[in-house]
Amino acid sequence: MKQFTTTLSLLVFASTASAQAPAPANPPSSGAPTATGTGTAPAPVAPSTTGTAPADGAAPADGAAPADGTAPAAAAPPPADGTAPPVTPPPVAPAPVVPPPAVAVAPPPPPPPTEKPFVDDYYDRKRGIGMFHQARLALGVLQGTAPKTAGDMMPVTAGETKGVTQGELAFEGVFLQLPSSYGHFHGIEFSTGLRSTPIDFWLQFGTAVSLFNIGRGGPGSLRVGGSFGAGFNLAHGYGYVRGRAAFVIIPAMLDAEVSASWTPNSASTSNYDELLYRASVWYRPGGPGGSKRAYEVYVESFHRTDDAAEKEREFTGIGGGLGMTFF
Numbered sequence: 001m002k003q004f005t006t007t008l009s010l011l012v013f014a015s016t017a018s019a020q021a022p023a024p025a026n027p028p029s030s031g032a033p034t035a036t037g038t039g040t041a042p043a044p045v046a047p048s049t050t051g052t053a054p055a056d057g058a059a060p061a062d063g064a065a066p067a068d069g070t071a072p073a074a075a076a077p078p079p080a081d082g083t084a085p086p087v088t089p090p091p092v093a094p095a096p097v098v099p100p101p102a103v104a105v106a107p108p109p110p111p112p113p114t115e116k117p118f119v120d121d122y123y124d125r126k127r128g129i130g131m132f133h134q135a136r137l138a139l140g141v142l143q144g145t146a147p148k149t150a151g152d153m154m155p156v157t158a159g160e161t162k163g164v165t166q167g168e169l170a171f172e173g174v175f176l177q178l179p180s181s182y183g184h185f186h187g188i189e190f191s192t193g194l195r196s197t198p199i200d201f202w203l204q205f206g207t208a209v210s211l212f213n214i215g216r217g218g219p220g221s222l223r224v225g226g227s228f229g230a231g232f233n234l235a236h237g238y239g240y241v242r243g244r245a246a247f248v249i250i251p252a253m254l255d256a257e258v259s260a261s262w263t264p265n266s267a268s269t270s271n272y273d274e275l276l277y278r279a280s281v282w283y284r285p286g287g288p289g290g291s292k293r294a295y296e297v298y299v300e301s302f303h304r305t306d307d308a309a310e311k312e313r314e315f316t317g318i319g320g321g322l323g324m325t326f327f
Contacts, residue, residue, distance in 0.1 A: 125185050128174030128208050130246045130282050131223060131255040133294060133325040135173035142166040142195075142302055144317015147310040164315060167196045170323075174208050174227075184210045189227050198312065204231020204240065221248040235304065235313040236270035238263040253287040256280065265307065272314075275303040282325065296323035 127134050145161040170193035176185035189208045194201055206229020215221025228241045246257040256279070263274040277300065284294040299320040306314055 125210050125213060125223070126176050126187075128176045128187060128189065128210070128225060128244070129172065129325070130257045130280065130294075131217070131221070131248055132252065132284070133282060134175055135171070135326040136280075136296060136323050137326065138168075138170045138172075138296065138298060138321050138323030140168045140170075140298070140300065140319055140321020140323075142168060142300065142315075142317040142319035144302075144315055144319075146315050147312065149310065149312045158310070164197050164317065166315065166317065166319075168319070168321065169194050176208060176210060176225075180209065184212075189229070191231070198234075200234050200313070202231060202233035205229050206231075206240070206242070215248070217248060217251055219248055219251065221251075222246070236268045236272050238269070238272070238274065239267035240274075249281075251288070253284050253290075255282055257282075270311075271306050271308055273303075273305055273307065275301075277301040280323075294325045296325065298323060 129136055143163075143165050146164045148157075148160040148162040170191065172189070172191040172193075174187065174189040176187035178186040180186050186207065186209045188205065190203075190205050192201075192203045206227045208225060208227035210223060210225040213221070213223045223246050225244045225246075226242060227244075228239070230237075230239045232238070240261050240263045242259060242261040244257060244259045246255060248255050258279045259277075261274075261276040263272070265271045265273040268274070278298055279300075280296050280298040282294040282296050285291050297320070299318070301318045303316050304314055305316065
């Protein structure tokens with residue numbers, strides 16, 4: 001009985017030690033002797049890529065087939081140095097460019113009102129005195145000769161003359177307002193004034209027209225016109241014809257005109273033959289946009305003769321004066 005009890009205790013101890021002994025890490029190859037002494041080795045286990053065997057119920061190691069027979073998912077190859085690949089952050093969109101706020105710019109103030117420059121009236125060709133003028137007031141002096149008579153009597157010595165100085169005040173206007181063909185204009189003109197030694201007064205009216213124009217108001221622009229009409233003075237009644245030629249020296253600042261007026265003795269009630277020549281230059285201060293008023297310097301020659309008789313009101317002389325324009 002004692003021997004049976006000892007044998008049973010050894011069997012229990014051997015069983016307990018066998019259960020607690022760990023399995024070998026690398027089982028022996030086939031045909032090597034085992035711990036049990038049977039000489040048959042168990043089937044080899046595929047090595048894990050991580051170097052450790054998976055625990056029971058864990059996911060199969062990389063490259064091992066799952067237990068259900070499905071193909072393993074493809075895995076990215078590990079980096080050469082064994083470190084994890086760098087994580088590239090997603091690109092950051094640039095912030096939108098906000099344009100600067102618009103700055104409101106105040107419009108410039110309107111220019112101060114200015115008077116209409118005379119040069120515009122030249123384009124309309126409505127001013128008949130010079131290039132830019134409609135009316136003139138002039139004060140001048142004539143120095144000449146007249147027959148030496150005693151009142152209305154003939155001179156004692158035929159052809160005898162005396163020196164005479166005449167003062168003159170004249171007002172004249174030319175208004176061309178009716179358009180005609182080829183850009184020309186028709187209008188009216190008038191002239192009136194006083195002369196002294198002997199006292200004389202005249203008044204005349206006529207119709208005027210521009211005949212042709214060259215240029216557009218620049219230096220050298222030329223305008224030629226004419227007129228005819230009738231009038232009277234204290235010597236006789238008469239008809240007349242007149243020609244004018246005006247040209248520009250400095251646009252809208254300096255212009256000039258030459259004119260000639262003739263009354264033949266056949267158009268005179270007293271057989272007088274009259275000739276009036278005048279050359280004028282006008283200066284306008286300020287040029288375009290400046291003053292409307294221009295100032296005149298002129299020279300003049302006046303002849304009134306009677307071929308059939310010598311009379312007191314005959315006169316031949318030359319002179320000049322100053323003037324200004326209106327309108």
